[in-house]
Structure formats: structure tokens, C-alpha cells
């Protein structure tokens with residue numbers, strides 16, 4: 001255990017660029033939003049001040065409308081595509097123009113609760129509180145124009161689950177006409193069989209070009225995007241962050257933020273119910289442009305357990321995960337191994353990701369599903385023992401996939417072992 005902790009700390013230090021952390025050298029040479037926030041949870045185990053700096057740096061690049069971008073391009077690096085010129089968001093320090101799962105409300109509350117230096121934690125959390133709240137408000141203003149209680153992502157990259165099977169049909173409707181020629185860099189750093197396909201990249205870039213042509217104006221992008229998907233996993237993260245921010249705001253004497261955050265969370269939990277599928281025993285995504293649920297049993301519908309869903313829903317999710325464990329040697333596969341599209345090596349079409357394991361385990365633990373939680377944690381650590389700190393892993397063979405020396409994987413190991 002001691003050796004693993006030391007190795008995990010070493011991965012974090014290796015990827016530390018002083019005020020922010022790269023997910024891994026080469027493949028991802030900048031600051032990524034949710035990578036960074038989850039990595040802060042790792043730093044908090046051995047350097048609380050550094051952990052707070054990680055989140056402060058991210059929020060220093062928040063947009064005036066409240067959005068927190070998914071990439072901050074702190075330094076030039078030609079080894080990544082699409083770089084700042086493709087995004088052209090016009091920021092002094094360039095950023096991308098879309099967002100990522102909002103884990104900050106959850107992480108900041110956790111860092112305050114566990115802090116050894118309470119004064120530092122209170123001071124940093126107090127400064128972050130209105131910023132995180134502005135991000136949450138931005139979500140409900142710009143990504144839920146009809147006030148359904150749930151927000152849509154308008155680009156697969158926002159979900160973090162870039163090439164999930166969930167998006168296949170919606171992404172197929174995204175055109176490719178007018179996509180400027182490009183050279184991918186990701187497949188020079190990682191095995192192409194572990195990454196999204198060219199056809200997916202063309203559509204990712206079409207969406208970026210389209211949003212760029214609208215001047216990154218978030219009052220227009222949601223309705224203009226042909227890709228609008230309500231992901232239960234993404235929404236669960238937002239709901240959980242709102243609920244945690246409400247608690248924190250209460251502690252810090254900010255009743256107005258507490259009340260609004262609690263309202264967001266309550267409405268979200270109620271609205272999630274519309275995404276439940278009895279047939280699958282889990283939540284499903286909703287395609288907002290067709291109004292239909294997406295019949296795709298992915299981890300997005302299991303990650304919903306990260307929010308305070310009804311106890312019987314959490315119990316059903318635990319049963320579903322136990323069942324997936326019959327086909328997968330290592331939990332939790334990002335897609336059901338019995339589905340024809342399942343691919344044990346290709347990014348979010350099957351592989352196990354420790355950050356998702358962590359969030360599911362946290363939610364199921366609160367819901368009292370301890371046996372499932374124990375297996376998820378044991379499998380996560382078994383993957384580390386077999387294959388090191390990879391970006392993701394085959395749930396069948398434990399083959400390490402994507403990038404190596406991966407920051408958030410190491411951070412999750414520190415969380416599991418703490």
C-alpha cells in the first residue's frame with residue numbers, strides 16, 4: 001500500500017506544471033477541466049496548498065458568462081490537435097469553447113471536509129464558491145433553455161466520454177461538409193485502436209467550426225447544435241456538485257447560494273426519473289433533438305448513482321453492475337460487454353476508467369451498496385497492480401490503454417487507499 005501511494009504521488013509530481021497539472025505528457029499537454037479538479041483530490045493527500053492552486057488556476061480562466069472551458073492552453077504545444085487556432089475563442093490565454101463535467105462543487109466540499117489546514121480551506125473555498133455557482137447557473141441558463149431540470153451537452157467532448165456508443169446515432173446526424181483538412185496528433189501518442197475513429201473526429205471538428213462561426217455565443221449554441229444529448233452521468237455530476245455546493249454555502253454563511261443550489265439539485269433529481277429504463281435496470285441518455293431515449297446501456301446511466309437518486313434506483317444500479325461483473329473480469333466496463341458495439345480497448349466503448357469507478361463507488365457507498373463498492377475498489381486496484389497508472393484499461397484482459405503515467409488515475413488511487 002505504501003509503495004502504491006508513493007508511486008501515485010510520483011505520477012502527480014511528474015505531471016505537475018507548477019500551477020496546473022497535465023493529464024499526461026505528450027497526449028494531453030495542457031490543463032483539462034475535470035482532469036484537473038479530480039487531480040486536486042489526489043494532491044490534497046500530500047500538499048493541500050497545491051491542491052487548491054490547481055482549482056484556482058482553472059477558475060482563473062472562467063468565461064464572463066460563467067462557463068469554465070474544457071481546455072486551458074497555457075503553453076504552445078504543436079503536439080495536440082485541435083489547438084488554440086482551431087478553437088479561436090479570442091481569450092488572452094487561449095481556451096477551448098466548450099465545457100466538461102462540473103465536478104468542482106463536489107471536489108471543493110470534499111477538500112474542505114477533509115482539510116487539515118481549515119483556515120486555508122475556508123479561505124480558498126469562500127473565493128471559489130460564487131465562481132462555481134456561476135458555472136452551475138450558466139449550465140441551467142444556456143443548456144436547459146426549456147427549464148426541464150436537466151442540461152444537454154452539445155459536443156461529445158463535453159461529456160468526457162468522447163466516443164461513447166451513446167452518441168453514435170446523434171453524431172451520425174452531424175454533417176461533415178466544409179470540415180477543414182486536419183492532422184490528428186492523438187494517434188501519434190497513443191495506439192489508434194484505443195482512440196476514436198476518423199469519422200468521429202470529422203464530426204467533432206464540424207461542431208467546433210460551427211460553434212466558432214457563431215462567435216462562441218452561448219445564447220445561440222444550444223439551439224444551433226445538431227448534437228444535443230442529455231446524459232444521466234453528466235447531469236448526476238452537476239446535481240451532486242449543486243447539492244455539495246449547497247452544503248458548503250450553508251457552512252460558509254451564503255444562504256442565497258445555498259438555496260439556489262439546493263433547488264437545482266432537487267429539480268435535477270426529479271427530472272432524472274424520466275431517463276430511467278426498467279428494461280435495462282439503469283438510466284439512459286435522452287436525445288433532445290428527437291425527444292427519444294437512446295437505447296444504449298453505457299456507464300452514463302450507472303454513473304447517475306453519484307447523485308442522491310432514490311434508494312431503489314441505486315440498488316438496481318448495483319445489481320446491474322454486479323451482473324456486468326459476470327462478463328467483465330474488471331468492473332466497471334464503460335459499456336455492456338454483451339452489446340454488439342462493445343470494444344474492450346477503444347476509449348469509452350468498453351474500457352474501465354478509474355475516475356468513473358470512484359464516482360460510482362462514492363454514490364453507491366452512500367446508498368449502502370457496500371458489496372458492490374468493495375468489488376469496484378478491489379478491481380480498480382487490481383488493474384493498477386497488473387498494468388500501472390494507465391489512462392484506461394480493458395475490462396477483460398486489464399491491458400493498459402491510451403496514455404501512461406496518468407494523473408487522474410493516480411489521484412483516484414490516493415483516494416481509494418486513503
Ligand code: DGY
Pocket residue numbers: 070081157162186
Ligand atoms: C481528446 O483530445 O481526446 C480530449 O478528450 C478532448 O478533450
